[in-house]
Amino acid sequence: MTPALGAPLALLLGAFLMTSAWAETPQTILRFEDLDGWAEDDHQAALDVFLNTCPDLPDPEWQSLCALAQGRPNARTFFELFFRPVLVGGDDPALFTAYFEPELEGASTPDGRYRYPLYTRPPELDGQWFTRAEIEDQALLAGRGLEIAWVDDPVDVFFLQIQGSGRIRLRDGSMVRVGYGGANGHPYRSIGQELIRRGLFKAHQVSAQVIRNWVRRNPEEGRALLQHNPSFVFFRRIGNVPAHQGPLGAMNRSITPMRTVAVDPAFTPLGAPVWIEKGGRNPLRRLMIAQDTGSAIKGAQRADIFFGTGKAAGRAAGRVRDAGRMVVLLPIETAFARVPEG
Template sequence: MVHQTTNPTIKTARSASKRIIAISTSPKRVSMHFTFKVVSLLTVIVVLESCSYKKDIDQLSKQELPRQQSENIYREKKLENEHDYENIRGRVDLKNVLIWNSQDFKSAFLAWERNCLSPSIPLEYFIKCKESNYVNPSNFNQIKQFFETEFNAYLLSEKPGLLTAYYEPILLGSRKRTNVYKFPIYKKPKDPLTLKISEKLHSRKKLKNGKITNQYPTRKKLIEEQLLHGLELVFLADSVDNFFLHIQGSGTILLPDGEKIRVGYAGSNGHPYKSIGKWLADRGEMPLSSTSMQNIKKWVSDNPSQQEKLFNQNPRFIFFKENTRPIRNSEGPIGTLGIPLTANHSIAVDPKFVKLGTPLLVIKNNIDNPGGYFMIAQDTGNAIKGPNRGDLFLGTGPEAGKIAGRTKFKGKFIVLVPK
């Protein structure tokens, strides 16, 4: 993530919650749990067939993948090393949390309803969709009461984590290269070995945790040697916007004829993300606290000859695909759960610590700027690691981008666990 602007360090109240303990499961328990899961799912699905928000789930789940994610995450089985919430400590009474009462529950409930369209949310959250079907989506008090009565709230971890934000940019582009539109984004090659490389391709390095690492060359090599020629998806008008699209992972492209298309993550070259903001700070170009997206764009504008050197500090390269689903103004890009993100109410988390589909309250406890955000964990990101680490989705367009670019603070999660 590049959104590097920082706020003062936050001091929050101590809690007994210091850890989450994963639950081991015997083969017999797995079998019983699977049987219960199948029966429960059939029951819930029958109920949901009558819901007013019935959608084409299969269509949603096949759309673009989340930004910077290495693979699509579906929930037929629990993610490796993912924690359960059963043994979490630090119970919180939401009614005693001042910022809880001031949340925009109507908009948050839309994010929750979209949660219920995903085939990938944990069963215990999916079951709560039955209860939420009886909630009036325009009634503030009913929505607030639903979350208070159907869930228990817990402080996830005592140690504050870093909170940043991201958005979906709207960029000028064309399906054809012209004198104006000349900076391409690329489709993912079908196989690493199909790349035309003049030397031996070190594409399939040793396996790490069962996954192939560094399948493709670095960003620098891919671009300088034009290894992706013929795989151009769209040509953008601005090289800096092109680079930051790789950071955001998805965007809306405005074509010359006025048509809008959405592009999203299709894969990466397998290299780790490295912050160009940190590189600038290490060279004394600007303080680390000032390495926002806006300031980096200004630096590139002032130092055009250094642009590629700066960009190549990040070896990671993102491949894209077009999302053919019709664009609706109320919907963001498709997140990891296979559903549209909701501006100001969807958050990217580390699924090793927070289950996707979990409602949570982000506590921003700062004397100068107190507050919080009621979010639903619906996305993931390559740089999002740790229990209280999150990336808030703030919407689509330049205004959302301005806010996202300067959003950076320390905070904690209060997670809502089904009763």
């Protein structure tokens, strides 16, 4: 997912301590026995992912725990001994969605097939800029040398902007990896919800593939539908991440399929372990690490699960919209200092 509109990492890492949202939201300290499926999870896999980003956490208590984790203790014992599960948001059910890293076919120069560009951030962008419709209808970016690559489908460009990162396989077989490079400052609006509002689909029918097919069948109306979302995302080349690793998340580290979750840092500190209890057709009980954010991920019980790279991951991610519960694991001292008694 896209980081929170270019917010400095230090602010994201500490945001949950500085906002009034945390203080005004119900919180309850739980026991590990209260976590459904806790004993059956692969805690070592979660600890490995935690180690990928914990050295970047600025708080001394987190730093101490990171140092202990680097000694490779028994993973389950480590989490149970030094953390406490905290339910934030009371009885409000969680909403889980999923995201992935698209892999698109493209070209380094445009032609009759590859004619839809991915743009890098324009130098004059500062705060709120033009809307998606204005950028596209007025061709505000064309011919300025801001193109990174061209792909063959405008819907792919749109969904790549929603995902915030991706890989473009060029005609010579080489790969260009792109990541979030900024946005125009307008809020994200769901085109899936817009299709539901128009009465074209029921809520249970909407998925990324359904949206993709509808836009392709209705090119003129589809263009207007995509412009219902005024947010426009720019990209940057990512040249230092090996192909076998995941894309960069909000902490500027590679994220891990099925172990990384995007959260709202106003309620869940980036880098923290998060216990997921997702319902739906494919229930999930797993310890993940909060390593990413997203413009659509807002609230204490809202999370986006990273499913991986490519079309199969995209199809699986597009089917996820499930209720459940998420519980953040906080260091013991932080949990008892921040959670009101009673």
